[in-house]
Amino acid sequence: MKKMNKTGKRILSTPKRNRHYSYGAYLLMFFLGTKVLLPLKFSGYLQPGHYGYAGSAWGSGGLRARCARHLQKKKKRHWHIDWLTSHATKITIAAFREEYECNLVQKLLTRKEVTTALKGFGNSDCTTCSSHLLVLPSNFSLNHLKQPSFLISQ
């Protein structure tokens, strides 16, 4: 029997999980031109500079949907990172299928020019990293990480 939807039309196919709906981790790179007031938990401001935030998307919509959300200026602030992305410029996101955010953080921290930005930021589900927000050098490049599955920018 073919599946029918409520209007009686035949559903031709269920969408395959294609590359747009894949899951994994991403590195969100951005620049803050001015200091930004942090969420209450942190009290105070984050100073201007280049930053990187490692996150993951395993929920509905996968990496594409999550990355697209980060690029939206106006959104409900839900994650710590939302406080920053609404002020950020030069946002670029490198997405890695079947990768883990903590793995990205640990790999990046082996580079001496990369440091932890703010303890306890974005890593509430994590026991490995002290933060998922990193200070990046202005000439940061993605060398040393595996080839991203896709890159998007503002």
Ligand SMILES: [Zn+2]
């Ligand atoms: Zn972590």
